[in-house]
Amino acid sequence: MxxxxxxxxxxxxxxxxxxxxxxxxxxxxxxxxxxxxxxxxxxxxxxxxxxxxxxxxxxxxxxxxxxxxxxxxxxxxxxxxxxxxxxxxxxxxxxxxxxxxxxxxxxxxxxxxxxxxxxxxxxxxxxxxxxxxxxxxxxxxxxxxxxxxxxxxLPGGRAVLRSGAAPGADLAVSGSLGRSAAGLEVLRRSDADWWPPQEYAEVAAGWVAYHCRPDPDLSQGPRAADSGALAMLDVSDGLVRDAGRIATASSVRVDLDEEVLAGSAGVYEPVLGARTALDCVLSGGEEHSLLAAFPAGEAPRGWTVVGTIAETGAAGPGVWWRGERATGGGWDHFGG
Ligand SMILES: [Mg+2]
The missing domain is CATH 3.30.1330.10 (PurM-like, N-terminal domain)
Known part of the structure; x- marks a missing residue:
């Protein structure tokens, strides 16, 4: 050099x-x-x-x-x-x-x-x-x-691909959703002289720290493989987009659980507002939590079931949210 x-x-x-x-x-x-x-x-x-x-x-x-x-x-x-x-x-x-x-x-x-x-x-x-x-x-x-x-x-000798999800399976996540995106949003807003409410200052600082230096529990990957995960990836571009990758690779439909995900968004809502909070959960990238399909009821302890896998209808593979196909959202390096 x-x-x-x-x-x-x-x-x-x-x-x-x-x-x-x-x-x-x-x-x-x-x-x-x-x-x-x-x-x-x-x-x-x-x-x-x-x-x-x-x-x-x-x-x-x-x-x-x-x-x-x-x-x-x-x-x-x-x-x-x-x-x-x-x-x-x-x-x-x-x-x-x-x-x-x-x-x-x-x-x-x-x-x-x-x-x-x-x-x-x-x-x-x-x-x-x-x-x-x-x-x-x-x-x-x-x-x-x-x-x-x-x-x-591969400690267990078996690679878990994106293509193994089957109708009837649960879709589950290990760790958080939207934390990195919430941290990024706090950083963006603080550039415009906005600060989280005092009582949330510490929790918001935690989101920022996670955005700058994510710390997912990666031991859950081999554990999921051991527990019979059918398909898996890490959430790098947002739940909807990454679940969509499993749906496409597996030729299935993913129905996201509105109640569970609204609960996840509730963590961010007091600081970021309802709409941004839900955006963080559904579309927030760089989270690196693991998202996997397991046979119904067999997600390992500590994982949160966030959806179910179904047969594709006439509309083909995709992700459904509130009865509609969820599109867009999430980070695309070239699409912005
Ligand atoms: Mg990945």
């Missing part, structure tokens, strides 16, 4: 000044490893011992698109991009075995930012026992992007 650092007098050290070897030395020194990493960072590739089929997924975040520096610290970004990847593994019933991290940034980026990014990655890596086994650095003219590739395996 060749980057031209242009730090002014008194500025913090930049990536350009530190150089690739210095940056990588910094980054990998902060990370832990496991015995299955036969060759770690520093050689041409890593060498990882595996127990069978390998899950592989990748997800990137771009400054200005996927995070704003005003709202998210480098540590938040590092933690979030890893969690997004591990949630995809969990959504198959899997667990992570290794992470590959790529940072693309201008030479003028403060080295401190990259170190804190690594700190966020290292925190999730240590908490989940999934080591960083390699990475890459590349320079840009200004864009900052962080990409993570996660490798994983």
């Amino acid at each position: 060749s980057v031209a650092g242009e730090a002014g007098p008194g500025d913090a050290v930049t990536l350009g000044e530190l150089g690739e070897a210095g940056i990588l030395g910094d980054i990998f020194a902060a990370l832990t490893t496991t015995e299955r990493v036969l060759v770690g960072p520093g050689d041409d590739t890593a060498l990882l011992a595996t127990s069978g089929p390998v899950l592989a997924t990748t997800d990137a975040m771009v400054r200005g698109r996927d995070w704003l520096d005003e709202w998210s610290s480098a540590r938040d970004v590092g933690a979030k991009v890893v969690v997004q990847n591990l949630a995809d593994l969990a959504a198959m019933g899997g667990v992570g075995t290794g992470l590959l991290v790529t940072l693309i940034a201008p030479g003028t980026l403060p080295a401190r930012w990259a170190r804190e990014l690594t700190g966020g990655i290292a925190e999730v890596s240590a908490a989940t026992g999934v080591p960083v086994i390699g990475g890459d650095l590349s320079s840009s003219d200004g864009a900052v992007a962080v990409s993570v590739t996660a490798l994983g395996e």
Whole structure:
């Protein structure tokens, strides 16, 4: 990598000044490893011992698109991009075995930012026992992007796809709905000098924290697979949109439970109002809770049944809400 650092007098050290070897030395020194990493960072590739089929997924975040520096610290970004990847593994019933991290940034980026990014990655890596086994650095003219590739395996030996939902099954969620979106909404409104009512300040701060650094219970993925989940994914683009993916892949209809979901929205309503609260629950993205279909009555304890799976009618696969097909909502990278 060749980057031209242009730090002014008194500025913090930049990536350009530190150089690739210095940056990588910094980054990998902060990370832990496991015995299955036969060759770690520093050689041409890593060498990882595996127990069978390998899950592989990748997800990137771009400054200005996927995070704003005003709202998210480098540590938040590092933690979030890893969690997004591990949630995809969990959504198959899997667990992570290794992470590959790529940072693309201008030479003028403060080295401190990259170190804190690594700190966020290292925190999730240590908490989940999934080591960083390699990475890459590349320079840009200004864009900052962080990409993570996660490798994983299936403890139960069975991958849970999106296509296994069958009529009569329950659709259930592990964890929250709408919390990340509620946090984003609080951030947006606070930019316009709006603040949550005093008695909700703490709970609203919790939503913001979850938006910046989601913390879903990923152990529920393998648990769901063990419990006979028929189809599963993580809620990354909103309940309606993600349930729609199960509906399409499984050629079924999903009927969402109005009463249960109105209850979920009730948490946000006193702060955000009824309409926004329901939007958060139905369309809020980046939640990374797991959404799965189980044979009727067999959702594991702690999961919340939010709908039922039915035969498609003449209208074809889709998601129904209050007797109508639910469309749109949720985040689309290119549709906005
Ligand atoms: Mg996913």
